[in-house]
Amino acid sequence: MISRRDFLQVGMAASALVGASGFGNWARLAAQQALTQDQLLEFQTYGNVSLIHITDIHAQLKPIYFREPSVNIGVGGNKGAVPHITGADFRKAYGIADGSPSHYALSAGDFSSLAKGYGRVGGLDRVATVINAIRADRPDAILLDGGDTWHGSYTCYHTQGQDMVNVMNALKPDAMTFHWEFTLGSDRVNEIVENLPFAALGQNIFDAEWDEPAELFPPYTFFERGGAKIAVIGQAFPYMPIANPGWMFPEYSFGIRDEHMQMMVDEVKAQGADCVVVLSHNGFDVDKKMATVVKGIDVILSGHTHDALPEPVVSGSTIIVPSGSNGKFVSRVDLDVRDGKMMGYRHKLIPIFSDVITPDPEVAKLIAEQRAPYETAMSEVIGQTDSLLYRRGNFNGSWDDLICDALISERDAEIAMSPGVRWGPSLIPGQDITREDIWNVTSMTYGEAYRSEMTGEFLKVILEDVADNIFNPDPYYQQGGDMVRTGGLGYRIDISKPQGERISNMTLLKTGEAIDPGKSYVVAGWASVNEGTEGPKIWDVVENHIRKQGTVTVQDNNSVDVVGV
Amino acid sequence: MQLTRRDLLIMGSVGMATAALGVTPALASLTDDEIAKITGGAEVGAGDLSVTAPEIAENGNTVPIEISAPGATMVAVFADGNPTPNVVTFKFGPLNPTHAASTRIRLAKTQNVVAIAQMEDGSFQKASANVKVTIGGCGG
Numbered sequence: 001m002i003s004r005r006d007f008l009q010v011g012m013a014a015s016a017l018v019g020a021s022g023f024g025n026w027a028r029l030a031a032q033q034a035l036t037q038d039q040l041l042e043f044q045t046y047g048n049v050s051l052i053h054i055t056d057i058h059a060q061l062k063p064i065y066f067r068e069p070s071v072n073i074g075v076g077g078n079k080g081a082v083p084h085i086t087g088a089d090f091r092k093a094y095g096i097a098d099g100s101p102s103h104y105a106l107s108a109g110d111f112s113s114l115a116k117g118y119g120r121v122g123g124l125d126r127v128a129t130v131i132n133a134i135r136a137d138r139p140d141a142i143l144l145d146g147g148d149t150w151h152g153s154y155t156c157y158h159t160q161g162q163d164m165v166n167v168m169n170a171l172k173p174d175a176m177t178f179h180w181e182f183t184l185g186s187d188r189v190n191e192i193v194e195n196l197p198f199a200a201l202g203q204n205i206f207d208a209e210w211d212e213p214a215e216l217f218p219p220y221t222f223f224e225r226g227g228a229k230i231a232v233i234g235q236a237f238p239y240m241p242i243a244n245p246g247w248m249f250p251e252y253s254f255g256i257r258d259e260h261m262q263m264m265v266d267e268v269k270a271q272g273a274d275c276v277v278v279l280s281h282n283g284f285d286v287d288k289k290m291a292t293v294v295k296g297i298d299v300i301l302s303g304h305t306h307d308a309l310p311e312p313v314v315s316g317s318t319i320i321v322p323s324g325s326n327g328k329f330v331s332r333v334d335l336d337v338r339d340g341k342m343m344g345y346r347h348k349l350i351p352i353f354s355d356v357i358t359p360d361p362e363v364a365k366l367i368a369e370q371r372a373p374y375e376t377a378m379s380e381v382i383g384q385t386d387s388l389l390y391r392r393g394n395f396n397g398s399w400d401d402l403i404c405d406a407l408i409s410e411r412d413a414e415i416a417m418s419p420g421v422r423w424g425p426s427l428i429p430g431q432d433i434t435r436e437d438i439w440n441v442t443s444m445t446y447g448e449a450y451r452s453e454m455t456g457e458f459l460k461v462i463l464e465d466v467a468d469n470i471f472n473p474d475p476y477y478q479q480g481g482d483m484v485r486t487g488g489l490g491y492r493i494d495i496s497k498p499q500g501e502r503i504s505n506m507t508l509l510k511t512g513e514a515i516d517p518g519k520s521y522v523v524a525g526w527a528s529v530n531e532g533t534e535g536p537k538i539w540d541v542v543e544n545h546i547r548k549q550g551t552v553t554v555q556d557n558n559s560v561d562v563v564g565v
Numbered sequence: 566m567q568l569t570r571r572d573l574l575i576m577g578s579v580g581m582a583t584a585a586l587g588v589t590p591a592l593a594s595l596t597d598d599e600i601a602k603i604t605g606g607a608e609v610g611a612g613d614l615s616v617t618a619p620e621i622a623e624n625g626n627t628v629p630i631e632i633s634a635p636g637a638t639m640v641a642v643f644a645d646g647n648p649t650p651n652v653v654t655f656k657f658g659p660l661n662p663t664h665a666a667s668t669r670i671r672l673a674k675t676q677n678v679v680a681i682a683q684m685e686d687g688s689f690q691k692a693s694a695n696v697k698v699t700i701g702g703c704g705g
Contacts, residue, residue, distance in 0.1 A: 211629050211667075241623040242699060253629075255619045465700050476620045477697055499675075 201234020
């Protein structure tokens, strides 16, 4: 069905993305000369249908830095498979030159120097320019938002997502699915969704009481494009009430529900769909498994795990397209749909280099309006950083190290725990840390920083439980986050072992003593999913800590010993 | 102390469940014993019988499960990690149009939901689904 020729065309698109820059062209001027908006947008229109995919924006309206992970270990059948290769290995696999724009956009390594050269990425005004350019080629291109849109910033928190709703509406999406949106609480989600001018999809969003599909979230919608009937089925994040506080949206139940997905695929085909697209917030490995379990899906637009790949991954006759996070990428997928089949595709992952792509003036104005009431509070400089602050990585990130330090010192704790979320932009050495920057990595509707006593035995239970959410060899049991970050606590993890046997050598770093299962330790953490958690807000804890430090320096973290890779 | 006593009890109970992993074989053999009582030691095969359950329970106290058993006259369901594994037995008459049933069950910890069906010809089928019960809390 997909010809060799189409694979080659995909390869060409990928090399267009790589651009002309060679190793060492790190000065901003060089970056700008080497890369133009036309190059980023260059695309030979193909077939009769265009999809535009953006996902996991996490309310990043403005350009940011975002470092991709250097540690992202795959397990089971995904060991060594993309997206579980990083850094130089990733660049080698895709033929990406060191120091090139693609190196900077897609992989870790030399991040701080490359960031100085290539500048910030993202910004929804730049995204608007890219979407408009695609629509100029193909006026009826279908814009699909994979969710995690109404969460993750100072303005999003204070407007309960309204800033993102207003700006996204201006981009005119055709459909959307969901994850962190539900942490606004079901009343607020219902209120927004009832007034959305596009489809809010989720075949796996069920009424919890009746275990029936929730009326507000239809499973799919159809688009007539280029003489073909395209079905788009939504798949929300399956583990919302487990990974996030279920008490905030008790009326809803989720789950993977792949039997129901198969029913929906069969149903849309019976209604004449020529092409079946799944707009998914499963996470990449779950999507890859689902493509083998559910028959008849042509395209999965993949979100949640924040992976960005320069080519789709082909599983059977399904192509899987992951499009990154934080507004850093837009995917364009052109399809040739004829005679009731997807005959071929052409794909390009477009990195949003904010210094190269001209902002769309209308959307830029709209963003400025959303931010204006909060600009003074957000822009206050709290401190500076000497270190690269980033979040992504299976076991730690320097932002989380800083947050754990803040919890230990501000909450007078022996051990700190910070959730293994994958959102949150990076800061490069020498940057000011503003209040907005702190909120970008901490903002949530359950940001209370608790202080509690936990036994050594219970700490192990937590580490084992979270580790199995990441390293269970069956992707359907993975929740798509990273390991809970620990401060003041070191451990060894053997990822090849089953739950209960992965964690050993737990050490209280302050004293170097082994953690005693029977002893209680004072633990500070945040983002508990339990109702009624009390404590100061994490962003205030972090702000107070940084203010005292003035200039922040984060040491390399060697407290987690990883074996069994 | 910001976590409530109730939260700690909830978390503690999961902890105990995990700590109790060592006794799983004993509980699993309870299920095997119950199955042997039904089948009388006859061979158990696989077929159209299926158990549908969430991969990870949203709430271990009320887990929705569904069985589909075309051609079966009886289906017995067991939770092999619960102290009392017997959950429910469904009987289907000849005029039953779907041979399917659903209910909600309580699962003490991560375990298998096992179904044994007796078919119209007297033979037996077995199917199971693994359901994980987790403390959760760290989604990306």
